[in-house]
Amino acid sequence: xxxxxxxxxxxxxxxxxxxxxxxxxxxxxxxxxxxxxxxxxxxxxxxxxxxxxxxxxxxxxxxxxxxxxxxxxxxxxxxxxxxxxxxxxxxxxxxxxxxxxxxxxxxxxxxxxxxxxxxxxxxxxxxxxxxxxxxxxxxxxxxxxxxxxxxxxxxxxxxxxxxxxxxxxxxxxxxxxxxxxxxxxxxxxxxxxxxxxxxxxxxxxxxxxxxxxxxxxxxxxxxxxxxxxxxxxxxxxxxxxxxxxxxxxxxxxxxxxxxxxxxxxxxxxxxxxxxxxxxxxxxxxxxxxxxxxxxxxxxxxxxxxxxxxxxxxxxxxxxxxxxxxxxxxxxxx
Amino acid sequence: xxxxxxxxxxxxxxxxxxxxxxxxxxxxxxxxxxxxxxxxxxxxxxxxxxxxxxxxxxxxxxxxxxxxxxxxxxxxxxxxxxxxxxxxxxxxxxxxxxxxxxxxxxxxxxxxxxxxxxxxxxxxxxxxxxxxxxxxxxxxxxxxxxxxxxxxxxxxxxxxxxxxxxxxxxxxxxxxxxxxxxxxxxxxxxxxxxxxxxxxxxxxxxxxxxxxxxxxxxxxxxxxxxxxxxxxxxxxxxxxxxxxxxxxxxxxxxxxxxxxxxxxxxxxxxxxxxxxxxxxxxxxxxxxxxxxxxxxxxxxxxxxxxxxxxxxxxxxxxxxxxxxxxxxxxxxx
Numbered sequence: 001x002x003x004x005x006x007x008x009x010x011x012x013x014x015x016x017x018x019x020x021x022x023x024x025x026x027x028x029x030x031x032x033x034x035x036x037x038x039x040x041x042x043x044x045x046x047x048x049x050x051x052x053x054x055x056x057x058x059x060x061x062x063x064x065x066x067x068x069x070x071x072x073x074x075x076x077x078x079x080x081x082x083x084x085x086x087x088x089x090x091x092x093x094x095x096x097x098x099x100x101x102x103x104x105x106x107x108x109x110x111x112x113x114x115x116x117x118x119x120x121x122x123x124x125x126x127x128x129x130x131x132x133x134x135x136x137x138x139x140x141x142x143x144x145x146x147x148x149x150x151x152x153x154x155x156x157x158x159x160x161x162x163x164x165x166x167x168x169x170x171x172x173x174x175x176x177x178x179x180x181x182x183x184x185x186x187x188x189x190x191x192x193x194x195x196x197x198x199x200x201x202x203x204x205x206x207x208x209x210x211x212x213x214x215x216x217x218x219x220x221x222x223x224x225x226x227x228x229x230x231x232x233x234x235x236x237x238x239x240x241x242x243x244x245x246x247x248x249x250x251x252x253x254x255x256x257x258x259x260x261x262x263x264x265x266x267x268x269x270x271x272x273x274x275x276x277x278x279x280x281x282x283x284x285x286x287x288x289x290x291x292x293x294x295x296x297x298x299x300x301x302x303x304x305x306x307x308x309x310x311x312x313x314x315x316x317x318x319x320x321x322x323x324x325x326x327x328x329x330x331x332x333x
Numbered sequence: 334x335x336x337x338x339x340x341x342x343x344x345x346x347x348x349x350x351x352x353x354x355x356x357x358x359x360x361x362x363x364x365x366x367x368x369x370x371x372x373x374x375x376x377x378x379x380x381x382x383x384x385x386x387x388x389x390x391x392x393x394x395x396x397x398x399x400x401x402x403x404x405x406x407x408x409x410x411x412x413x414x415x416x417x418x419x420x421x422x423x424x425x426x427x428x429x430x431x432x433x434x435x436x437x438x439x440x441x442x443x444x445x446x447x448x449x450x451x452x453x454x455x456x457x458x459x460x461x462x463x464x465x466x467x468x469x470x471x472x473x474x475x476x477x478x479x480x481x482x483x484x485x486x487x488x489x490x491x492x493x494x495x496x497x498x499x500x501x502x503x504x505x506x507x508x509x510x511x512x513x514x515x516x517x518x519x520x521x522x523x524x525x526x527x528x529x530x531x532x533x534x535x536x537x538x539x540x541x542x543x544x545x546x547x548x549x550x551x552x553x554x555x556x557x558x559x560x561x562x563x564x565x566x567x568x569x570x571x572x573x574x575x576x577x578x579x580x581x582x583x584x585x586x587x588x589x590x591x592x593x594x595x596x597x598x599x600x601x602x603x604x605x606x607x608x609x610x611x612x613x614x615x616x617x618x619x620x621x622x623x624x625x626x627x628x629x630x631x632x633x634x635x636x637x638x639x640x641x642x643x644x645x646x647x648x649x650x651x652x653x654x655x656x657x658x659x660x661x662x663x664x665x666x
Contacts, residue, residue: 165527166500167494167513170524177511177514178510184506198501199585206546206587213546254539255535255536278532
């Protein structure tokens with residue numbers, strides 16, 4: 001058996017030594033963030049630690065089944081902590097409003113898989129090769145002999161499944177499958193998880209998808225697909241912002257498309273963009289970085305100030321430039 | 334180590350003993366059928382057997398990458414075989430036109446996971462608990478020490494992935510994940526497979542989906558969703574029949590929907606229905622059987638003679654009756 005990596009040993013020591021914890025994640029949390037946060041919270045509660053689990057945004061409806069006891073709460077600024085653990089968050093800024101409320105801490109642990117992570121912790125376990133933060137939390141709990149209950153298995157399976165696009169992204173490793181199988185063996189309820197996460201879209205979300213499909217744009221020889229989401233779209237379809245997650249995959253999945261982009265005006269003249277790349281040699285994280293954002297090679301995002309027209313022009317230009325400067329290995333062969 | 338099940342031992346003996354093989358699958362082949370057929374064909378070719386691999390329909394475009402050497406051919410009726418192997422086919426009828434061309438055989442092996450399998454072989458390995466036929470072929474090749482090449486790993490991974498809905502159906506077992514991980518380790522190319530199978534929809538298919546989403550019907554308190562596919566739909570969107578696969582999942586995945594159904598008039602007054610159930614306690618195979626069809630508890634189908642209006646009325650009535658006679662365990666608690 002290989003010896004444990006030192007960073008895991010140091011984190012396990014910190015978990016043993018401290019008593020009062022705060023576990024934070026990024027705003028607009030996804031399955032990997034929420035799953036990792038609740039799994040680690042439950043593991044520490046089992047060991048009679050005091051744990052606060054915070055997110056500035058509520059748990060999305062489709063992930064609510066992971067949190068029947070409402071462990072995830074909004075941050076409050078009147079507490080002191082022995083140890084704060086940030087999960088799945090590439091920078092302190094990504095934690096949002098909670099940043100102001102974790103200043104009174106003795107120690108900060110940063111566990112993440114985003115390559116753009118700024119290593120803001122006293123201990124940083126940043127593993128860009130890991131397809132999900134939940135996989136790191138699994139390895140941590142196993143190494144520390146924490147009991148993986150069915151509820152923890154549900155959380156970690158959800159994190160792994162959602163951040164690998166249901167085991168489809170090329171980041172998925174052989175041991176990712178092994179861990180998923182282990183979690184199902186430990187009681188992760190595949191029927192419930194997949195029903196809630198993948199098979200329970202609201203009627204309003206279906207209307208939103210229908211609208212996207214009737215209105216998206218293709219440019220640059222159909223290699224780039226994009227669409228806009230506006231407040232009026234949410235109003236017209238009766239949907240809310242959290243329901244827009246995953247819409248981008250539908251246009252990414254069109255055969256000739258290499259890069260997909262969604263534009264969303266979140267405040268007047270503040271545009272949120274989400275990017276997806278289907279070619280492992282074209283990193284949308286690099287495009288996002290040009291606009292002050294970040295992410296993974298195949299999925300990234302940014303917030304950009306400017307008028308909708310200007311931002312769209314700039315972003316499409318950057319995508320087309322990346323496409324033009326990039327020569328697919330298939331062409332070189 | 335557990336001893337091998339007798340049925341596997343007997344099949345391995347037959348594979349050793351015979352020289353000229355024909356491997357057949359069902360018409361309108363899916364990833365599990367094509368993947369299983371090509372994997373077993375390649376394994377036998379490695380052992381210098383003569384192998385004909387037949388399907389009455391061509392390999393769907395999105396699975397063409399599995400068959401660069403065009404191993405899958407249409408049946409021809411001038412050959413004799415030592416051994417015919419039927420894969421993923423619940424009955425001889427499902428094999429279609431090939432049935433007439435495999436009469437000159439000494440032995441028939443039937444490997445399948447459909448519960449409705451009619452056990453038409455000299456050896457029948459029918460394992461309804463297996464989520465895919467590809468998983469059975471994997472077990473067979475492992476037990477017989479056949480070499481799992483990267484090409485075979487691609488085929489088997491594709492079969493397992495597609496027949497589990499990308500590891501989402503509750504039929505997916507812990508060892509399904511273990512096998513998937515093993516196949517990736519042996520060279521299954523996740524990037525290519527998922528790009529080809531899940532991320533390469535044609536523009537015409539997107540238009541077809543858009544049409545379905547703007548036109549499907551909900552009845553019985555939104556518990557039943559259905560739509561029609563007509564020749565004019567394929568013509569209008571420029572799509573072909575094979576592109577309709579998976580459309581049903583979009584209406585199944587609406588939150589209140591329990592049963593989804595697609596109607597397709599394949600000949601005048603011959604209607605093909607596809608059914609999906611989202612509740613493991615409501616079996617659509619039972620509904621399909623009422624109309625002479627079959628399948629799995631969560632996915633089934635039938636061909637029904639009658640006018641479109643009459644067939645729709647009968648099928649929706651049968652679905653509503655099944656829903657009404659069924660009391661969810663959640664309600665009983």
